[in-house]
Amino acid sequence: MLERVKHNFRESIETKIAASEELPIAIEKGGMVMVECLLGGNKILSCGNGGSAGDAQHFSSELLNRYETERPSLPAIALTTDSSTITSIANDYSYEEVFSKQIRALGNSGDVLLAISTSGNSKNVIKGIEAAVARDMKIVALTGNDGGEIAGLLGENDVEIRVPSGRTARIQEVHLLAIHCLCEIIDTTLFPQAEN
Ligand SMILES: O=C(CO)[C@@H](O)[C@H](O)[C@H](O)[C@H](O)COP(=O)(O)O
């Protein structure tokens, strides 16, 4: 067991080193897409399944509450939290529609969708992206593996942050780091004078 644990630490560190070489440009671009959105008075919606649902909520709480510095609350909504809405959409329509239906109701032109999927193939996230595109929203996608179907759905104004790993847990670990980088870009760009 000790060896397995050590292996996981090493694998996670190696994935982060590879990501530190491959991802900064995409993360900076994603952060600036979010900054523009917020400067325009728009909001960021976020979605994902399982661990990525937790990541979607982690991100929105850091905008709505705070990241590292004192600054005003920023507008974000995780689409993973309202169990009444999610269960009724899944029950009456299909689980594939749980994000897209919310996006059609809440999403406006200029808003951003933070779409999180380690495989890039979760149908409800894919349908969420399609709904966001139809609403003239921009997409920042956190993916892994080969980007899956999501990679092929993105336009030139969208951003894919694809973790160079095929293992869900390792991808999620880098997604969280990328989320913290996005928060830092937002905070330091919008509130350069803010203090801890
Ligand atoms: O957290 C984990 C595995 O670490 C799981 O709960 C994982 O998030 C779930 O299997 C998701 O349904 C996977 O979806 P996706 O990342 O492929 O979109």
Ligand SMILES: [Zn+2]
């Ligand atoms: Zn997990």
